[in-house]
Amino acid sequence: MTIDQLIDDVIAREGGYSDHPADRGGPTRWGVTERVARAHGYSGEMRVFPRDEAAAIYRRLYWLRPRLDQVAQRAPALAAELFDTGVNMGPGVAARFLQRALNGLNRNGRDYPDMPVDGAIGPVTLAALTAFLDLRGAHGERVLLKAVEALQGERYLALAESRPANEAFLYGWLANRIGS
Known part of the structure; x- marks a missing residue:
């Protein structure tokens, strides 16, 4: 896309x-x-x-x-999800989801170093993404996408739990924002 x-x-x-x-x-x-x-x-x-x-x-x-154009050069489906997540939750939140997922998938730093989870996609995040995809290929992009969507779903549930008025939006968030 x-x-x-x-x-x-x-x-x-x-x-x-x-x-x-x-x-x-x-x-x-x-x-x-x-x-x-x-x-x-x-x-x-x-x-x-x-x-x-x-x-x-x-x-x-x-x-x-947020440099999603550069993410898209490496992982277009991931960039599309991060874009939608950024629109709904803020680009920094989407970037932190990516950084957390990459840190969790680096096999304790054996594949590439951990990075700060600072919400800014820069050279370190892009290098980690490239290293992950070089190692894991197209299947890796799908796994990384699942990790980002899991973090997104957890955040939606936490928002509804912390503010009951947000329950009005929870079903739509889960139905229309994750995997879309």
Whole structure:
């Protein structure tokens, strides 16, 4: 999938305008919160926030800035999942899931060194990903994807347990965000 297809999928999944009372993010359109839209120069009513501005934000903040384009060169399915996870939970959270999974899969540092779990995909994370994929191949990408999705699912459950209002979203998160 291309980034344009990934953005189209996210926008379709997120839908149009929403202002759910249990959602701490407040008003959103196309899945972009009012806070994010304002931080990127949008000053209008969120009900009419343009789709093309949402797409530009997704490309810049959730694909290019966290370097998922570089992950996609190595592991496209993984990059797609990290993109969607970043949109829903924040790019730093998605990057930490990747880093934790890579650390857990390095056989106690025999395959490549542990890295700091800092939420930033840089040269160390990319080198570990490359080393993992060189060793494990296409099957390795699927295993790494499962590890990231397991961390994502655990976080959704923890969010629902820590804030009962989040239970309103748990079913949809699990149904539409993991493995999609």
